[in-house]
Amino acid sequence: MPQTQRLIPLVKLNAPDELAVATGNNASWHCCCERRLPLLGKSGQLKGPSENTCVICPNCEKKYFVAPDGGDYKRAVKVVQLA
Numbered sequence: 001m002p003q004t005q006r007l008i009p010l011v012k013l014n015a016p017d018e019l020a021v022a023t024g025n026n027a028s029w030h031c032c033c034e035r036r037l038p039l040l041g042k043s044g045q046l047k048g049p050s051e052n053t054c055v056i057c058p059n060c061e062k063k064y065f066v067a068p069d070g071g072d073y074k075r076a077v078k079v080v081q082l083a
C-alpha cells in the first residue's frame with residue numbers, strides 16, 4: 001500500500017495555523033522563514049518535546065515538535081511551533 005499523505009495542523013506561535021503533511025510518524029512542513037526546503041521530523045513522546053525530539057530550523061533556529069497520536073513515537077498528529 002502506498003504511503004498515505006495526510007494533512008495535519010501546523011500550530012504556529014504568533015500566526016494562524018497552517019498545514020503540514022505527514023506519513024506514518026514523519027511530518028514535513030515549511031518554516032515561516034525564507035528557507036526554501038521543508039523541515040522534516042518524526043513524532044516524539046506523549047509527555048512533549050525533549051532535546052532529542054524537537055526540530056530546529058537550520059536557517060532561523062525556530063523550534064518545532066511533532067506530536068504523536070496517543071503513544072510515544074506513534075503516528076504524527078500535529079506539528080507545534082515551540083519557539
Ligand SMILES: [Zn+2]
Nearest residue numbers: 031033057060
Ligand atoms: Zn526557519
